[in-house]
Amino acid sequence: MNSDASRLRIGFIPxxxxxxxxxxxxxxxxxxxxxxxxxxxxxxWSNVRDKLNIGLFDAAHLLGPIAIxxxxxxxxxxxxxxxxxxxxxxGNAITVSxxxxxxxxxxxxxxxxxxxxxxxxxxxxxxxxxxxxxxxxTFGMTFPFSxxxxxxxxxxxxxxVDPDDDVRLVVLPPPYMVESLANRHVDGFCVGAPWNSxxxxxxxxxxxxxxxxxxxxAAEKVLGVRRRWADENPDVLARLVRAHARAAAFVEDGxxxxxxxxxxxxxxxxxxxxxxxxRTLEGRLKIAPDGTMxxxxxxxxxxxxxxxxxxxxxxxxxYAQMVRWGQAPLAPDLVIAAKAVFxxxxxxxxxxxTMAETPGEPADRIGAFAGPRFDxxxxxxxxxAWPTRPHDEK
Amino acid sequence: xxxxxxxEGVRRAQHLTKTHPEGDCGAILLPMDTSLKIAIxxxxxxxxxxxxxxxxxxxxxxVVRIEETKSLLERIYALDPDVILxxxxxxxxxxxxxxxxxxxxxxxxxxxFVDQSDTASIQASVDAGVxxxxxxxxxxxxxxxxxDLCISRFNAFSRLQEELDRTKTALEERKVIDRAKGIxxxxxxxxxxxxxxxxxxxxxxxxxxxxEIAQSVITAAELLK
Numbered sequence: 001m002n003s004d005a006s007r008l009r010i011g012f013i014p015x016x017x018x019x020x021x022x023x024x025x026x027x028x029x030x031x032x033x034x035x036x037x038x039x040x041x042x043x044x045w046s047n048v049r050d051k052l053n054i055g056l057f058d059a060a061h062l063l064g065p066i067a068i069x070x071x072x073x074x075x076x077x078x079x080x081x082x083x084x085x086x087x088x089x090x091g092n093a094i095t096v097s098x099x100x101x102x103x104x105x106x107x108x109x110x111x112x113x114x115x116x117x118x119x120x121x122x123x124x125x126x127x128x129x130x131x132x133x134x135x136x137x138t139f140g141m142t143f144p145f146s147x148x149x150x151x152x153x154x155x156x157x158x159x160x161v162d163p164d165d166d167v168r169l170v171v172l173p174p175p176y177m178v179e180s181l182a183n184r185h186v187d188g189f190c191v192g193a194p195w196n197s198x199x200x201x202x203x204x205x206x207x208x209x210x211x212x213x214x215x216x217x218a219a220e221k222v223l224g225v226r227r228r229w230a231d232e233n234p235d236v237l238a239r240l241v242r243a244h245a246r247a248a249a250f251v252e253d254g255x256x257x258x259x260x261x262x263x264x265x266x267x268x269x270x271x272x273x274x275x276x277x278x279r280t281l282e283g284r285l286k287i288a289p290d291g292t293m294x295x296x297x298x299x300x301x302x303x304x305x306x307x308x309x310x311x312x313x314x315x316x317x318x319y320a321q322m323v324r325w326g327q328a329p330l331a332p333d334l335v336i337a338a339k340a341v342f343x344x345x346x347x348x349x350x351x352x353x354t355m356a357e358t359p360g361e362p363a364d365r366i367g368a369f370a371g372p373r374f375d376x377x378x379x380x381x382x383x384x385a386w387p388t389r390p391h392d393e394k
Numbered sequence: 395x396x397x398x399x400x401x402e403g404v405r406r407a408q409h410l411t412k413t414h415p416e417g418d419c420g421a422i423l424l425p426m427d428t429s430l431k432i433a434i435x436x437x438x439x440x441x442x443x444x445x446x447x448x449x450x451x452x453x454x455x456x457v458v459r460i461e462e463t464k465s466l467l468e469r470i471y472a473l474d475p476d477v478i479l480x481x482x483x484x485x486x487x488x489x490x491x492x493x494x495x496x497x498x499x500x501x502x503x504x505x506x507f508v509d510q511s512d513t514a515s516i517q518a519s520v521d522a523g524v525x526x527x528x529x530x531x532x533x534x535x536x537x538x539x540x541x542d543l544c545i546s547r548f549n550a551f552s553r554l555q556e557e558l559d560r561t562k563t564a565l566e567e568r569k570v571i572d573r574a575k576g577i578x579x580x581x582x583x584x585x586x587x588x589x590x591x592x593x594x595x596x597x598x599x600x601x602x603x604x605x606e607i608a609q610s611v612i613t614a615a616e617l618l619k
Contacts, residue, residue: 043482043483043484043485043487044482044484044485044486044487044488045488045491046487046488046490046491046525047482047487050520050525051520054513054516054517054520056520075491142488143488143491144491144492170467170489170492171488171489171491171492172489173485173486173488173489175485176463176485180464185464185465
């Protein structure tokens with residue numbers, strides 16, 4: 001065993017879906033595989049991506065779309081990144097300010113817990129604002145190549161809102177989201193746990209939707225490694241995947257919830273109150289300042305329902321969103337390259353099992369609340385169902 | 395947290411950079427280069443001041459510091475810089491990523507990283523903790539000196555910070571040792587020299603630092619109170 005290769009530096013952003021990585025290290029699952037891991041907490045996705053790209057990190061807690069964009073060379077340097085393990089599925093939520101919540105509720109023609117009702121209501125609120133020549137509504141998301149960007153767009157576009165022309169979408173670092181909502185710099189945002197809960201606890205935001213209500217199975221964060229590193233270190237990679245699989249099972253075991261929440265809340269880890277972490281892991285969130293709770297058993301999936309096994313269909317869906325919103329051209333070779341980022345084969349190699357279809361999961365493995373079922377082999381006709389933006393060749 | 399610029403700190407850092415001239419812009423820049431407009435996004439006012447100073451010394455006249463990161467994009471659009479320098483500890487780096495998306499903006503900046511030919515320079519800049527964005531089309535050679543200067547100043551700043559941290563730790567340790575000496579003098583009727591000798595002997599026997607033994611003495615004394 002090469003001892004140098006088994007000494008790893010792994011970067012992460014303080015978010016609840018780094019749980020499997022943090023537990024793998026702090027509960028000794030990585031050490032049990034002979035890996036010595038140094039976790040490095042980072043402040044921006046740009047840093048995580050760059051440090052992974054240039055080799056300062058061996059692996060990273062990474063937004064799924066960044067792994068794909070980096071592999072395709074979209075928006076930045078082309079460095080092939082692969083994902084042998086999915087750290088989290090779902091976990092995001094859309095939060096709006098109390099005035100916007102009231103306006104949406106007033107314009108709704110049904111229960112606004114239904115994302116189609118809320119999206120149509122948002123379109124009416126926007127039309128009314130336009131008629132009064134008011135400034136467009138502003139929504140925060142975390143990165144141009146982020147699930148948050150695509151989730152927000154997917155939801156509002158289904159109600160007839162053009163995310164590029166009808167509203168302003170701005171990138172905000174997650175720790176600044178709440179403050180920006182408080183000082184009315186934004187009217188709403190889509191972000192991961194725990195920031196939605198923080199806004200509700202402060203009485204300045206209403207959680208409108210869990211993303212799990214919009215997409216049943218939305219790949220969120222991946223364990224990303226450079227493809228070259230993976231090729232050179234197959235044994236270390238397999239051990240890393242095994243450590244993560246054990247950690248994910250530990251996180252999902254209700255009996256460990258308190259301990260997991262305590263570890264995650266450490267100052268050098270995620271650093272928020274254990275109570276908030278526990279509610280996040282349970283999928284039981286306070287959604288309104290008046291204390292209304294909402295429970296969703298798919299709010300955040302760490303290892304349940306077979307989500308840890310990378311699914312190329314999920315990668316194709318993320319790539320389809322890049323095409324839909326003009327970030328990438330649609331090309332057959334790019335579809336193949338995007339799918340090849342998510343590597344179930346490496347997951348299976350490490351764990352010696354081939355996962356059968358998980359019962360009760362959406363047939364198209366996405367489960368969107370609107371639109372036709374997703375077909376990763378026919379992205380063009382899938383996108384034909386929606387208005388799309390042409391790709392800017394420049 | 396906003397810290398008022400520490401003039402003394404700036405002066406000392408300048409001194410430091412001058413004693414480490416390896417990358418400090420030895421090359422004379424071409425006259426046309428100094429016309430570049432440079433924006434510095436740094437939450438550390440001292441470091442930003444050090445950087446601005448270095449750039450001005452090198453002849454750059456249009457240097458603007460942005461310490462307030464709210465409405466960062468608007469400020470940058472209004473400024474329309476040719477080069478943006480940002481510290482890597484700044485979460486607003488992701489905000490800059492949005493600039494590459496918006497083709498409507500007249501000048502589209504790109505990350506220095508886009509040019510992969512100069513890996514050593516990229517490594518050096520990430521190690522130092524600074525990243526540069528330049529307007530698309532600007533020749534990389536024209537900004538190399540700027541980046542080199544930044545790396546040198548950022549490194550000088552880290553050295554200064556480390557020196558400061560070391561001084562602080564030494565001061566803290568001295569306080570702890572003094573308290574422990576006091577406790578020993580009182581409890582065992584020792585002179586100051588004897589108390590210190592006892593701490594030192596124990597530290598040597600236990601292969602620990604004197605400050606650690608001193609801290610144990612204080613903790614024990616508090617438990618026995």
